[in-house]
Amino acid sequence: MASRWAPALAVVGATGAVGSVILELLSTRRDVYGDVRLVASPRSAGRTLAVRGADVAVEALTPEVFDGADVVMFAVPGAVAAEWAPVAAARGAAVVDGSGVFRMRRDVPLVVPEVNPEAVRERPRGVVAGPGGATMAVVVALAALHRAYGLREVVVASYEAASGEGRDGADVLHAQLEKVGGDRGLGSRAGDVRGVVGDTGPFRAPLAMNVVPWAGAAADGGWTTGELGVRLETRKVLGLPDLKVSATCVRVPVVTGHSAAIHAVFDEPVDRREAQDVLARSPGVVLCDDPEFPTPADAVGTDPVWAGRVRVSPDDPRALDLFVSGDNLRVGSALNTVQIGELIAADLGA
Structure with a gap:
């Protein structure tokens, strides 16, 4: 045969x-x-x-x-x-x-x-x-919830790993951490960190002992291309061209693993336990919630997006807050x- x-x-x-x-x-x-x-x-x-x-x-x-x-x-x-x-x-x-x-x-x-x-x-x-790694950390979980409740609006704050800038980003973070760790006289001011680490590499500011609210290049209106990418890519993948999406993308001193805090508003009122069950049954998502919560350390080396901290907004029964983490080199790319x-x-x- x-x-x-x-x-x-x-x-x-x-x-x-x-x-x-x-x-x-x-x-x-x-x-x-x-x-x-x-x-x-x-x-x-x-x-x-x-x-x-x-x-x-x-x-x-x-x-x-x-x-x-x-x-x-x-x-x-x-x-x-x-x-x-x-x-x-x-x-x-x-x-x-x-x-x-x-x-x-x-x-x-x-x-x-x-x-x-x-x-x-x-x-x-x-x-x-x-899509980009930050979008991937968000859109798999959002898609499952959208199918259940009908998504209307999303506000995202991403916490993106150094390896989002490739091997150069990870290498620069390692080098900065070594310099900071070796300087016992480092003070608490941001300027002290900048003076010790020297070259910031692909980042707009020192990443070691710091967070940098900037991912991508400058775009109109004070936005970055990373933030607009999350907005446009989420719309395109979900097939919702008019979806309201606002993102703030932040680099954090983590080598691998993007995370995001998500505030999502739906057409229908949301039940917390039901939303947890929706996420737990969704392909590509693992629920890690109550009392546990997801972190990049959990997600690194694994394939799914980890979702937790699921809460219904105290001010809007149609709004849900959650936190997700995913390995940006695996699920994110x-x-x-x-x-x-x-x-x-x-x-x-x-």
Whole structure:
């Protein structure tokens, strides 16, 4: 009997922080691919990485590397994805991009498999995008509650890990913590921290012993691109273009794990126990509540979004407050990319 056809996969950015998690997931989840090739910048070409129990040599990023690939996952900065994702699509591959460059394109679906898996079938540019890590921490839980109560308005404060800026962000935080820990004369003033840590790296202020209310670049009206991204991406994934969303994005001195405090207003009155049950039964969510609560330390290394501190507002029976945490390298990026790839693989196989 002939063997079943399996799509060929290419992973671009295989040596990066998110790429390494993608390889781990490919090695532990159900195997749906035939050939898997690993791609990175020319300086990483020739390195050997383990995937699916085998050592695979990394290939340099060139147009020819996409020949024969059916699915291509991009775990690279937006500028690289903007240049190379269209090349992969033009050579016949279905592209899954984790950067922000395609998220708000009208002709690119923005997909969270637990929320809108059917959207992967409509990809006129050959590209499917995933939302940012802060949005992922919020939207999986919100989608479940929206189905139960009808979502009207959301206010979010995110608490985002240093690794949201990639390996550079995590490395800078580690370096800052070492400098602060080694300076026994450090005072309590913010200026003291700034003077000790020196280079702030990708952050707008020292992250060690501090919180930085800024993620992304400057946008109009005092907003940041990270905050507007949470607003626009949440609307698009949920299919609610007029949803009221306001976000404040904050970097915190955590290496991995994004969290968010959510205030959500619904069409219907909310029952606390019922809302907890809705979250507990929802794919991609684990309830950790009363008296426990979720933290990044709980979520790191796990796949679901952890939800807790579920409370009905004392001033509005239609409003619910909750706190969520998720591993931004897994559920916030790599896992979502891999799950989208699995949906496309199933679609191609059908």
